[in-house]
Amino acid sequence: MNRSNTRRLGAITLACSALLASAAAGAGEVEVLHWWTSGGEAKAAAALKLTLQKGGHRWKDFAVAGGGGDSAMTVLKSRVVSGNAPSAAQIKGPSLQEWAREGVLANIDDVAKAEKWDELLPKIVSDGMKYKGNYIAAPVNVHRVNWLWVNPEALKKAGAKLPTTWDEFFAAGDALKKAGIIPLAHGGQNWQDFTTFESVALGIGGAEFYKKALVQLDAATITGPQMTxxxxxxxxxxGYTDKNAPGRDWNLATAMVIKGEAGMQLMGDWAKGEFIAAGKTPGTDFVCTPAPGSAKAFTFNVDSFAMFKLKDAANVAAQKELAKEIMAPNFQELFNLYKGSIPVRLGMKMDKFDDCAKASAKDFVDTAKAGALVPSIAHGMAVPSAVEGAIKDVVSQFWNDDKMSVADAQSRIASAAKTK
Structure with a gap:
């Protein structure tokens, strides 16, 4: 090789080295706080990590075990107070606005506008991702809460039909009792009591009553005849649950339905994962149907990631890439196939999803158009956490105390709704 070529090769090598160094310098790091530490959720988090790494960025996992996220929020508060917030944290519902009011969340409108999030999300969901009109979080998925899970073989054995109203539910429950089958699998934990309560409220009163009573916390509605x-x-x-219900975990209640020990369960669509894991097929081995009376409404639970203010430009770029990828079609499909939920992004192809998810996706769109898509109060989507906790406590007290009257429960719920 002559000197000219040697010099040319050397110049090219130096240029390539400079480009690589520049790319490395431009790569950022995202530290992500979440509690997806088991099963399909962990697989989905790993998929998001891989996607981000392909873009040249670094993922720093900040996983805190604990299904409800209480432990994660405790850790997050200490990190933010010390001025060391992560890039993103799994936060949902009105808690997003609570954090935004503290002035610690980043404005990600540039990503949302470029990716047309306003067009890809129902307004009630996009509004929840904003503070003062600006996006501060990226939504991941939608869980439907108002589901009734049914063992069709148990109903057949009892000679009962699939209930669509509460009167039909009680008729089916009576038939199951006579057949020696527990009508309703339930776990006596306050969040499970509250999940049942909100499905009854939606089924009895409809979406408008639900919004007034459990979202707007209207005192006249809470103390009115429909709430009675x-x-x-x-x-x-x-009366259709068993004496061993107190303290039972939700997945153990689901297992009772899977085994045919119980006929039905009122639970969000995360219960489907238990049926699938047991090798059961939707529509054949188990049935998913809206909770009695609530077929034309949809209580939603949306997971989302809040984006915190960062100083390093490369890390900000990585954070924006994370927000973009969360709403991208590939991740929306992959994550929700793993988790048992449905994509929050509208217009997604559902051919890889099962019949329960397809039905849920259709109802998600239809209820959004009809104004019957409502946030789940039991799952942190409707009211501030202090109010939610206060009402939840009253509901569980009423469920467990046979001496508490309906009038007393209504009065206590009205007082709890005023919690600051």
């Missing part, structure tokens, strides 16, 4: 009927029905439901 809701509480009476809710208490009647307890």
């Amino acid at each position: 009927q809701v509480l009476e029905t809710f208490k009647k439901v307890k």
Whole structure:
């Protein structure tokens, strides 16, 4: 090789080295706080990590075990107070606005506008991702909460039909009792009591009543005749559970339905993962149907990542890439196939999803158009956490205390709704 070629090769090598160094310098790091530490959720988090790494960025996992995220929030608060916030944290519902009011969340409108999020999300969901009109979080998925899970073989054995109203539910429950089958699998934990309560409220009162009573916390609605009927029905439901329900985890209740020990369960669509893991097929081995009376409404639970203010430009770029990828079609499909939820992004192809997910996706769109897509109060989507906790406590007290009257429960719920 002559000197000219040697010099040319040397110049090219130096240029390539400079480009690589520049790319490395431009690569950022995202530290992501989440509690997806088991099963399909962990697989989905790993897929998001891989996607980000392909873009040249670094992923720093900040996983805190604990299904409800309480432990994660405790850790997050200490990190933010010390001025060392992560790039993104799994936060949802009104808690997003609570964090935004502290002035610690980043404005990611540039990503949202470039990716047309306003067009890809139902307004009630996109509004929840914003603070003062600006996006501060990226939504990941949608869980439907108002589901009834049914063992069709148990119903057949009892000579009962699939219930679509609460009267039909009680008729089916009576038939199951006579057949020696527990009508309703339930776990006596306050969040499970509250999940049942909100499905009864939606089924008895409809979406408008639900919004007034459990989202707007209207005192006249809470103390009115429809809430009286809701509480009476809710208490009647307890008579169809078994004496061993107190303290039972939700997945153990689901297992009772899978085994045919119980006929039905009121639970969000994360219960489907238990059926699938047991090798059961939707529509054949188990049935997913809206909770009685709630077929034309949809209580949603949306997971999302809040984006925190960062100083390093490369890390900000990586953070924006994370927000973009969360809403990208590939991740929306992959994550929700793993988790049992449905994509929050509208217009997604659902051919890889099962019948329950397809039905949920259709109802998600239809109820959004009809104004019957409502946030789940039991799962942190509707009211501030202090109010949610106060109402949840009253609901569980009423469920467990046979001496508490309906009127007393209504009065206590109205007082809890005023919690600051």
